[in-house]
Amino acid sequence: MRKQGAAVGLRDIAEMTGVSLTTVSKILGGKDKLFADATVARIRQAAQQLNYRPNAIARNLRCGRTRTVGAMIPLIGYFSHVLSGIHSTLFEHGYAVIIGTPPKLNTASDDQTEAQVIHQLIERNVDGIILRPSSEQFERAYFDEIWQRNVPLIAIDRELSLFKTDFVGTDDEAIGAAAARHLADLGHRRLLFIGRDDVQTAELRGLGFRCAAGEVEGASCAHFVGAGQWQEVASVMQRDDRPTGIFCYSDAVAERLITRLQEWGVRVPEDVSVIGAGNTKMVRELTTFDQQPYEIGKGAAQLYLKRINEDTRAASPTIIRLPAILIPRATTAPPPA
Amino acid sequence: MRKQGAAVGLRDIAEMTGVSLTTVSKILGGKDKLFADATVARIRQAAQQLNYRPNAIARNLRCGRTRTVGAMIPLIGYFSHVLSGIHSTLFEHGYAVIIGTPPKLNTASDDQTEAQVIHQLIERNVDGIILRPSSEQFERAYFDEIWQRNVPLIAIDRELSLFKTDFVGTDDEAIGAAAARHLADLGHRRLLFIGRDDVQTAELRGLGFRCAAGEVEGASCAHFVGAGQWQEVASVMQRDDRPTGIFCYSDAVAERLITRLQEWGVRVPEDVSVIGAGNTKMVRELTTFDQQPYEIGKGAAQLYLKRINEDTRAASPTIIRLPAILIPRATTAPPPA
DNA sequence: CTGAAAGCGCTAACAC
DNA sequence: GTGTTAGCGCTTTCAG
Numbered sequence A, B: 001m002r003k004q005g006a007a008v009g010l011r012d013i014a015e016m017t018g019v020s021l022t023t024v025s026k027i028l029g030g031k032d033k034l035f036a037d038a039t040v041a042r043i044r045q046a047a048q049q050l051n052y053r054p055n056a057i058a059r060n061l062r063c064g065r066t067r068t069v070g071a072m073i074p075l076i077g078y079f080s081h082v083l084s085g086i087h088s089t090l091f092e093h094g095y096a097v098i099i100g101t102p103p104k105l106n107t108a109s110d111d112q113t114e115a116q117v118i119h120q121l122i123e124r125n126v127d128g129i130i131l132r133p134s135s136e137q138f139e140r141a142y143f144d145e146i147w148q149r150n151v152p153l154i155a156i157d158r159e160l161s162l163f164k165t166d167f168v169g170t171d172d173e174a175i176g177a178a179a180a181r182h183l184a185d186l187g188h189r190r191l192l193f194i195g196r197d198d199v200q201t202a203e204l205r206g207l208g209f210r211c212a213a214g215e216v217e218g219a220s221c222a223h224f225v226g227a228g229q230w231q232e233v234a235s236v237m238q239r240d241d242r243p244t245g246i247f248c249y250s251d252a253v254a255e256r257l258i259t260r261l262q263e264w265g266v267r268v269p270e271d272v273s274v275i276g277a278g279n280t281k282m283v284r285e286l287t288t289f290d291q292q293p294y295e296i297g298k299g300a301a302q303l304y305l306k307r308i309n310e311d312t313r314a315a316s317p318t319i320i321r322l323p324a325i326l327i328p329r330a331t332t333a334p335p336p337a
Numbered sequence C: 001c002t003g004a005a006a007g008c009g010c011t012a013a014c015a016c
Numbered sequence D: 001g002t003g004t005t006a007g008c009g010c011t012t013t014c015a016g
Helices: A010-017 A021-028 A037-050 A056-063 A078-092 A110-123 A140-148 A172-186 A200-214 A229-238 A251-263 A293-310 B010-017 B021-028 B037-050 B056-063 B078-092 B110-123 B140-148 B172-186 B200-214 B229-236 B251-263 B293-310
Strands: A068-072 A096-099 A128-131 A153-156 A166-170 A190-194 A220-224 A245-248 A273-275 A288-290 A319-322 A325-327 B068-072 B096-099 B128-131 B153-156 B166-170 B190-194 B220-224 B245-248 B273-275 B288-290 B319-322 B325-327
Touching (some): A010 A021, A010 A037, A021 A037, A078 A096, A153 A293, A166 A172, A172 A190, A172 A245, A172 A325, A190 A229, A200 A220, A245 A251, B021 B037, B068 B078, B068 B110, B110 B140, B128 B293, B166 B293, B172 B190, B172 B200, B172 B245, B172 B288, B190 B200, B190 B229, B200 B220, B245 B251, B251 B273, B293 B319
Parallel strands (some): A068 A096, A128 A153, A153 A166, A245 A273, B068 B096, B190 B245, B245 B273
């Protein structure tokens, strides 16, 4: 007599059907071709009847595979779509996703928290980790823990500088180029990029923007990054020959810009056109780029699955940069006559 | 000699220090008070040196506890904040969160997918499940699987009708009441609620709205729910004595309403005031309620921790409804003279 | 204070 | 086709 409430296991099915535990394991484990049809049917039925669910924990302990991956990626906003893509794709393949987002704890420093998260994932024997690097020079120590244990690592959104890993992100240069061309097509010639100098994605977008701008007949292109950029913006926007087409590397920056422009009495888009990136719906009707975050997540999951099937850590990393889609809305228009 | 690359285990530490595996287990497991300080120090040091990480899988198999909870809750938008609250709180207590969001699969029906998700969680032996019911008459069969196995279940946002469980959500009636009072305070007397008849939260908000409206001197309150509500809105807004203060049960509905009002040439807030709920930033400057989703997640996690510590499923369920905070913005104003 | 032995639920090698 | 045995890495009696 089993303890009341205890989970039903292979043994229960074996006892019930008068067959050995091993046989049950094999049949329910998919190796049913080796057995007599009658036995298979009998086992299957008993399993169903007892409402048997395999114990993944036990299975994993034996096989050393957990079919679980850790996702170290923000939960909010843009990245929630990435996570959704990761989860859906992995779920279809029988994998579970365990959240490895470093929470904002009031007790510990960020570094400690991040290390703790990695410990948690390692202790739970995740088969892989999908990571959006929180900073680009991610602490080497954290990674060694992952690297040494040979856990496949897929980076998202920003490439890691210290380790060469598989990567899925946005084609940032192409975004910049497309922004410049969109403005140029509308007739703008005095262009401005507002970015940052400490974020990879921002730099690449600026690069693409300037390159494409350089190919436009008669275009000039300014470029403000880093601390003090808002003062620069403020001063340049006072001038008669101020830029009329501005590309901000993110929607958040575009929003701040538009707020300021309105304060200065500059109308958008009549006087100045503004483009953002991310499609994060912060400002209504902002012309922006949809970076297809769900697809990025899906791509990362697929890359992961490919990686573990090949089982070759040695193979050179795959880098995928997905195109973003321009969404023209109400903040871009031809320049004033 | 251990196999190259294999994880270091208790045995390795035992061999290294010349002490028994059991002793190592106990010391590293926190029962260090029972041992000689010298031994404890020796073991600790060896563990550090070998970079030992306990294998949670093995531990769990032995103890029957996984310190993992499943979160069956949407990943996007409002609920991503709830998830964040759940994750942060549980993480502080050593729990991991595994994603149990039913993904939109193109192959299976929703019901099948939901069942599969539950199987996945059960098979991984989650210690509990935090759920935002996707429909209110959630299929009984799914739950029996959870219920029978005695897995603590915490509901979020909407109470389950079939099972009495712990619950954390918003004080929906209070939201409705506060919306009515806000409009009344601004001077509105002809009020309107736009809701739904098949969603618990919407109904409760409507109830609170009407009750509070009833207590306002000279106020009248209409109430549109269910199919055909937009036709009703359209027709009532033509009239001379149309409502001047409207409360929509969600931001999404408020957004749709404002779009329509603008099409009809009705100005917001000069002619009509509109309030939403959720603070989902869909429309800029919408007067709405912040439902404190992070706090709701945190509350659910705390309730879960309390529940497993008591270990009494028999105890009556705890129901928590957190207040929402009115955020007055640009879509509410005094009525036209 | 410390250790030997049993066993969590399952899979995999190797018999018959 | 089916059963026996060993053991994944750990915790937990129970015995010194």
